[in-house]
Amino acid sequence: MYKPFNLINDSATSLQPDEKIENSIVEKLRAKLWCSDPLADAVTNDFALMQPGKGSEMLNQALNYGVHTVSGAPDSLLQFFAQVDNLPIWADYKELNQGAMTFLRSGGLGAAALLCHSLPTGYLDPEGSRPLLFSGRLVQRAPRRLLETARFVYECIRPGGMDRYGNGFKICIRVRLMHAQVRRLLLRSGRWNTKEWGIPINQWHLLGTNVLFSMTVVDALRHWGMFINSREEESIYAFWRYNGYLIGIDTEIQCATRTECRRMVSLIETIRLPATPDSIILTKALLDAGAIMVKRIIGLPMQKMTISILAGLTRNLLGKRRADELGLPSNFWRFFPLFLRPVVFCFEILRLIIPGSTRFAIIIGNRLWERALEIGLQGRDASFAFPQSLQKLKSPDTLIKDKKNA
Amino acid sequence: MRKTFALLTDQDWKSLLSRATEKSYKNNDLIIAEGSVQSNLYLILSGFVHITGGKEKSKLTLDRLGPNEVFGEMSFLENAPASASVVAEDNVIVQQIESAHLNSLLASDYGFSSRFYNSLAITLSERLRDLQTNQKELNINEIAQVNRFHSTRLGHITYRQIPVELKNSIHEFDAATLELEEKLNKGGNLEESTTKIQKLCDNIVESLNHFTQSEFLLKMGFEDLMSFRDTDQLDIGIGAYIFRETFPKFMLSETMAHCYMKPRGFIDDFKVNELIYANQPWGDGQLGSLIDQWFLEGDFCSSRREDQSYMTDFINNKFRNSTSILNILSLASGSGFELFAALKDLEQEKVRATLIDIDQEALEHANELGNKNQNNNHTLSYINQNIIGVLEGRLQFQISLQNIIYATGFCDYLLDDQLIELLNWMYKHLKIGGQAVINVTTPSHPDRNLLTHILEWVMHNRTQEDLELLISRSTFTKAIKFRTNSFGISTFAILEK
Numbered sequence: 001m002y003k004p005f006n007l008i009n010d011s012a013t014s015l016q017p018d019e020k021i022e023n024s025i026v027e028k029l030r031a032k033l034w035c036s037d038p039l040a041d042a043v044t045n046d047f048a049l050m051q052p053g054k055g056s057e058m059l060n061q062a063l064n065y066g067v068h069t070v071s072g073a074p075d076s077l078l079q080f081f082a083q084v085d086n087l088p089i090w091a092d093y094k095e096l097n098q099g100a101m102t103f104l105r106s107g108g109l110g111a112a113a114l115l116c117h118s119l120p121t122g123y124l125d126p127e128g129s130r131p132l133l134f135s136g137r138l139v140q141r142a143p144r145r146l147l148e149t150a151r152f153v154y155e156c157i158r159p160g161g162m163d164r165y166g167n168g169f170k171i172c173i174r175v176r177l178m179h180a181q182v183r184r185l186l187l188r189s190g191r192w193n194t195k196e197w198g199i200p201i202n203q204w205h206l207l208g209t210n211v212l213f214s215m216t217v218v219d220a221l222r223h224w225g226m227f228i229n230s231r232e233e234e235s236i237y238a239f240w241r242y243n244g245y246l247i248g249i250d251t252e253i254q255c256a257t258r259t260e261c262r263r264m265v266s267l268i269e270t271i272r273l274p275a276t277p278d279s280i281i282l283t284k285a286l287l288d289a290g291a292i293m294v295k296r297i298i299g300l301p302m303q304k305m306t307i308s309i310l311a312g313l314t315r316n317l318l319g320k321r322r323a324d325e326l327g328l329p330s331n332f333w334r335f336f337p338l339f340l341r342p343v344v345f346c347f348e349i350l351r352l353i354i355p356g357s358t359r360f361a362i363i364i365g366n367r368l369w370e371r372a373l374e375i376g377l378q379g380r381d382a383s384f385a386f387p388q389s390l391q392k393l394k395s396p397d398t399l400i401k402d403k404k405n406a
Numbered sequence: 407m408r409k410t411f412a413l414l415t416d417q418d419w420k421s422l423l424s425r426a427t428e429k430s431y432k433n434n435d436l437i438i439a440e441g442s443v444q445s446n447l448y449l450i451l452s453g454f455v456h457i458t459g460g461k462e463k464s465k466l467t468l469d470r471l472g473p474n475e476v477f478g479e480m481s482f483l484e485n486a487p488a489s490a491s492v493v494a495e496d497n498v499i500v501q502q503i504e505s506a507h508l509n510s511l512l513a514s515d516y517g518f519s520s521r522f523y524n525s526l527a528i529t530l531s532e533r534l535r536d537l538q539t540n541q542k543e544l545n546i547n548e549i550a551q552v553n554r555f556h557s558t559r560l561g562h563i564t565y566r567q568i569p570v571e572l573k574n575s576i577h578e579f580d581a582a583t584l585e586l587e588e589k590l591n592k593g594g595n596l597e598e599s600t601t602k603i604q605k606l607c608d609n610i611v612e613s614l615n616h617f618t619q620s621e622f623l624l625k626m627g628f629e630d631l632m633s634f635r636d637t638d639q640l641d642i643g644i645g646a647y648i649f650r651e652t653f654p655k656f657m658l659s660e661t662m663a664h665c666y667m668k669p670r671g672f673i674d675d676f677k678v679n680e681l682i683y684a685n686q687p688w689g690d691g692q693l694g695s696l697i698d699q700w701f702l703e704g705d706f707c708s709s710r711r712e713d714q715s716y717m718t719d720f721i722n723n724k725f726r727n728s729t730s731i732l733n734i735l736s737l738a739s740g741s742g743f744e745l746f747a748a749l750k751d752l753e754q755e756k757v758r759a760t761l762i763d764i765d766q767e768a769l770e771h772a773n774e775l776g777n778k779n780q781n782n783n784h785t786l787s788y789i790n791q792n793i794i795g796v797l798e799g800r801l802q803f804q805i806s807l808q809n810i811i812y813a814t815g816f817c818d819y820l821l822d823d824q825l826i827e828l829l830n831w832m833y834k835h836l837k838i839g840g841q842a843v844i845n846v847t848t849p850s851h852p853d854r855n856l857l858t859h860i861l862e863w864v865m866h867n868r869t870q871e872d873l874e875l876l877i878s879r880s881t882f883t884k885a886i887k888f889r890t891n892s893f894g895i896s897t898f899a900i901l902e903k
Contacts, residue, residue: 047634052564055634135628136621178631185627188636189620 014102020203027331029253029267032207038169039083039246040180048184048364059177072207084173084246085164090256091242093163099239100157102232105358106221107365108250111372113220114153115146115290118212118315120326123282125272128205130197132184133278136190142285147376150293152367153213156243172246179206179248206249208268214240215261220317224337225344227352237261275325287311297372311335410476411525415436418518421511423449426501431455431494432582433731434785438492445485445505448478453498456787457514459490464540464773464837466766467787471802479526482508494733495758495785495806505864534702536802540618543795544764565644567630575613576651581653582606583693585851590692603671603696604703610652613689614855618646618808645859656860660687662701667860673863674815676740682707683714685756706853711897712743716891716898717814720843724810731756733808735835737793737828738816739763741772749784758785760805764792767837794820797827808835812843829880829901836903844899846873851895870897877901 042099046054058077065080092354103110135141152171155161161168179201186200198204214237222228226313228236237256244254255261291306306315315323323330349358414422419884428451431437438444440459445637450473457477468490469478474561481488482505488517512519555580567692572803583606606769616622634779635643661681685707687699721744725732725790736742739761769788776786794818795801811832817825825844832842849867857863868876870888877885878901885899 043632048636048639050634052633052635056632057631081450082642134624158756174632181631182628184634185624185631188638189624190637191620191624216449249571 007133019335022221025267026271027054029204032203032250032253033248034194035203037176037182037203037206038200039076039080040176040248041183042343043074043080043186044177046074046076059174063140063173064165070319084169088242088245088251090238091245092238095235096162096242097236098232099235099237099256100159101151102160102228102236103157103217103239104369105361105365107361107368108372109221109224109226110217110365111150111153111369112310112313113217113224114149114164114213115286116216117216117220117317119149119286120318120328121148121322122209122212123279123286123324124275124322125205125268126206126276126279127273128208129279129282131186132282134191135182139281139285139288141158143289143341144281144295145288146289147373150376151373154373156205158366158369162239162242162246166258168243170231172243174259176246193220195288197246203250203253203283206247207244207255207264208291209253210244210249211246211261211264211268211269213243213253215258215265223317223341225341225348227297227348239332254315275322279325280327283314287314293376296375309336329380407421408464410474410479411522413521414526415521418521421515421518421694423501425507426487426503429502431498431500433494433496434782435494435498436491436495437498437500438481438488438490439579440489441487441807442492443481443487444478445482446478447476447482447503447505447508448492449476449501449503450474450784451499451501451611451789454495454804455498456495457492458489458787461657461770465491465772465788466758466769466773467789471852472804477531479529481528484725486638495652495903503647503892527873529624535637538803540791541799542732543792544751544766544790553566559642559646559649562646563634567626567633567635567640567643568647569626571619572613572647576648579606579610579655579739580650581683587691587693596692600696600699603693604700607697607700609868610648611853611856612647614648614859615852618855618859619646619692628784639696641797642859645855649860652860655693656697658690659698660689660694661702661707662861663689665857667865668862670765670767670825673861679740679743680771682710685711699786704853704856705893705895706851708858709851709891709893712891712893713745713814713858713896713898717744717812717843719760720812720900721745721810722751722761724754724841725752725757728755731758731836732810733758733760734810735760735762735805735808737762737811737832738814739772739857740765740768741775743753743775743812746772746775746779749781752784753781756783758787760787760789760808762789762791762793764790793828794824796822797807805835806838807840809840810843811836811840814843814845817844817873818867820866826880829877829882832901833903838903840903841886842901842903844901846898846899847893848890851893871899873899885898 022126036375044055047058048372050058058070058073062077062081067073067078067085070077075167106113111168131142132145152175154169155166155171158168160166162172183200185192218228218233218236234257241254241256282384285305287310290310291303294306294310295301295303308329308331311328312331313336314326314327315330315334316337318326318328320330352359426449431453433749436528437455450471452473454470454472455477456467457471458465459468460466477492480486512522512794581602585604586594586599586606590596618641620637623640626640627635627637657666661678661758665673665678665680668675682702685702687702689693689695689698723733725748725808725869734745734757736745738757738761742759743763745759745761749759761769763769763772766864773786773788776784778790789803791803792801792843793813813828814834817828822826828844831843832844836842845869847865848869851871854867857865874885874888877883882901882903884901885891886902887900889898889900890896890899
C-alpha cells in the first residue's frame with residue numbers, strides 16, 4: 001500500500017530537512033491527502049446539472065461583474081464567491097504587488113526557474129502528477145501545460161493581476177474550478193483509488209505546488225545571482241500565499257514565511273516516493289516543450305542544444321540524486337550557472353547603483369513575459385484560454401508557414 | 407393465511423358443521439364453476455384450492471386457499487352466481503355447509519348470526535384490502551425493470567465535444583445505408599447487402615463501444631474541463647448522439663423497434679422474448695429485415711435463445727420419467743416459452759406448473775399457449791402478481807412447496823438486496839432436494855452499449871463472482887453448479903435446498 005508519509009527514508013534526500021519533522025505535522029498533513037476543496041466541488045457539481053455552457057456563462061458573469069449580478073446563481077456559487085471575494089486579513093495589496101514586481105523583474109530567469117526547478121521538482125513526486133497520467137497524451141500535452149502555467153503565472157504577476165477584476169484573479173478561480181472538475185471526473189470514473197492515492201488534486205498537493213512556485217523559484221533565482229532581499233522574499237511568499245488562498249488551499253496549512261516554506265519543501269522531499277518512468281517522460285516532455293518555446297520566442301535555432309542547456313540547468317538546481325531520478329543527462333551545461341551567475345551578478349550591481357533601473361528591469365521583465373506569451377498564444381486575447389481553445393491553436397510548423405506566406 | 411370466521415366460537419363451529427357433508431375432490435376437479443348458481447359454504451379441511459377467473463380463454467389464478475379457509479361465502483351472501491371458479495389442487499377434502507342449514511342457524515341464534523356476519527365483514531374487508539394492495543402493486547411503476555420510460559438525454563454533451571472520428575463513422579453509416587437501400591430497391595444482390603449491412607451495423611457498435619470506454623471518456627473530460635461534465639454524462643452524451651443519428655435506420659428493424667418502444671411500458675416484455683426466440687427477421691422494407699436479421703443474429707439475442715433451450719432442457723431432464731406430481735414455479739415468467747417447450751416433451755409426466763408475472767397480457771398469452779397444448783396430466787396456474795411486492799413483504803402469496811423454482815432474465819432487474827430476498831424466498835418455497843435456477847447477464851457483453859444507448863434497455867449486469875457473493879449471503883449459501891453459456895453472456899446458477 002502506498003505510504004506517502006514514510007519518514008524512514010530520511011537520508012534519501014540531498015535536501016537536508018531543517019529539523020526532524022514532527023510527527024504531529026506529518027499526521028496533520030497526511031489527513032490533507034484526503035481533503036479536497038468543498039466550495040469548488042459544490043460549484044462543479046451544480047454546474048454539471050446545468051445545460052452545457054450555462055455554468056461557464058455564470059462563472060464569467062460572476063468574475064467580470066460580481067456574483068450579485070448572476071441571476072439564478074446556485075447557493076454553491078454564492079458561497080464560493082463569498083470566500084474568494086473576501087480579502088484575507090493578512091493580505092496587503094501593496095505587499096502582494098511588491099512580490100509580483102520582484103517576480104516580474106526576474107523576466108526570463110523567473111520563467112527558467114519555473115521551467116527548470118519548480119515544475120521538475122513537482123514531477124519528482126509521482127503521486128502529485130498522477131491526475132496528469134489519466135488525462136492521456138502526456139507528451140503531446142506538455143507544450144499546452146507549459147503554456148498554461150506560463151500564462152497563469154504571468155497574469156498573476158503582471159500589474160493589477162491579483163486585483164478583484166484582474167486577469168490573474170480570474171485565472172486563479174478558473175484553475176480552481178478546473179481542479180475541482182478534474183477531481184469530479186476522476187472520482188466518478190471509477191478508476192481512481194481514493195483509499196490508496198488520496199483525493200485527486202488534494203490539499204497536500206495544492207500546497208506543495210504553491211510552495212514550489214514561491215520558494216523554489218526564489219532559491220533558483222538567488223542561485224543564478226539575482227539579488228532578492230528579505231523584504232522582497234517575504235513579499236513573494238505573501239503573493240503566493242494569497243494566490244494559494246484563491247486557488248482553494250486551506251488557510252490553516254498555507255505557508256507565510258521562508259521557514260514554513262522550507263519546512264514544507266523538506267516534508268515534500270522526505271515523504272515523496274521515488275520518481276517513476278512517468279516522471280521521466282513528463283520531465284523530458286517539459287524540457288522539449290521549453291526548448292520549442294525558446295525557439296519560438298527568441299528564435300534560437302538549435303533546439304537540441306536548448307534542451308541540453310535546460311537539462312543542465314535543471315540538473316544543477318535539483319542536485320545529482322534527484323536529477324538522476326528524472327533521467328536528466330549529466331552534460332556540460334550543468335556548469336552553466338558558473339558562467340551565468342557573475343553575469344547576472346553584474347547586472348544586479350548595476351541595477352542597484354543606477355537609479356530607476358529596478359523600474360526599468362520590471363518593464364523589461366514584463367515585456368519579456370508578454371512577448372513570450374504573445375508568441376506562444378499566437379495573438380489570442382489576454383483572457384485565460386480554456387483548454388478547448390488551446391486545442392485549436394496552430395502548430396509551430398503551421399505558424400512558421402503562415403508567417404512565410406505573409 | 408387469512409383465518410376466516412375467526413369470531414365464531416367452538417360451539418358455533420359445532421352447530422355449523424353438524425349438518426355439513428364432507429366431500430373429496432381430486433386434482434383439477436372443478437368444485438365451483440364460475441357463473442354457477444349455488445349458495446353453499448365450503449370449509450377446507452385439507453389440501454388447497456385455487457380461485458380462477460378472468461377472460462373466457464385465459465383464466466388467471468386469483469387466489470389460493472388452504473386448510474381452515476372458507477369459500478363460497480360471497481355467493482351465499484348475495485345469493486348470486488359464483489364470481490369465480492374454484493379448482494382443487496391434489497386431493498382436497500372440504501365440508502359443504504348447506505345454505506338452508508346456515509340460514510336456519512342465522513335465524514335461530516342471534517349470537518351466532520352476529521358473530522358470523524361480523525366475521526364475514528372482516529373477511530371481505532381483508533379481501534378488499536388485499537385487492538387494493540395488489541392493484542397498486544400491479545401498477546407499472548412497481549415493476550423491477552430500471553429505466554422503463556424514455557428519458558431525455560439532452561444537454562450532456564455539446565456537438566463540439568463529439569469526436570471527429572465518431573462523426574465520420576456515423577456519416578459513413580448514413581451514406582452507406584442510403585446507398586444500400588437504393589440498391590435493394592432496384593433489386594440488388596441480397597446476399598451481398600446482408601454482408602454489407604452487418605458490417606456497417608457492427609462498425610456502429612464498435613464505435614459505440616470504443617467511444618464509451620472509460621479511458622476515452624476520461625480523456626474527453628480532460629479536453630474540456632470547463633464544460634463540467636463527468637464520465638457518466640459524457641457516456642450518455644456519446645450514446646445519445648449515436649442514438650439520434652442511427653435511430654431512423656435501427657428502427658426499421660421490428661425487434662429493435664419493439665425493444666425501444668416498449669409497448670408494454672417496460673423493457674424485456676414477453677413480446678420481445680417471443681420475437682427473439684422466433685428469430686424471424688422482419689422490418690420496414692428490405693433494409694429493415696436485414697437490420698433485424700443482424701440484431702437477431704447478434705450475440706445477445708443468440709445468447710437469449712441458448713438460455714431458453716438450456717432452461718427447457720433443464721426442466722425436461724429433471725421431470726422426465728417421474729411418476730409423482732411435480733411442482734414447478736416460474737417467477738416473472740412472461741409467457742413461459744421455455745416451460746411450454748418443456749411440457750410438450752413431458753406428455754406422460756404429471757406436472758403442476760405455476761406462472762407468476764406482473765403483466766396480465768403475458769399471462770393471457772401463456773394461457774393461450776397452454777390451451778394449445780392441452781394435456782390432462784398438466785395443471786397450469788397463472789398468477790398476476792408483482793413478485794417484487796411479495797419479496798419485499800408488501801404482498802402475501804401462498805404456494806405449495808415446489809420441485810423447481812426458476813427465474814430467467816429476472817435478476818438483471820433486481821438490486822442486490824432484492825436478489826438475495828428472491829433467493830431466500832425460493833429457498834423457503836422449495837421442497838427438500840428441490841432446485842432453484844436463476845441467471846445473470848455479464849457486464850462485459852459486447853451488445854451492452856447497443857442495448858443501453860440505442861434501445862434504452864438497461865440492466866444491472868453481474869459477473870459470476872458477483873452472483874456467487876450474493877448467493878453466499880442468501881439462505882442457499884452456495885450454488886451446486888454455475889453454467890455460463892457459449893457466448894459468455896449469461897451465467898446460470900443452480901441451487902438446491
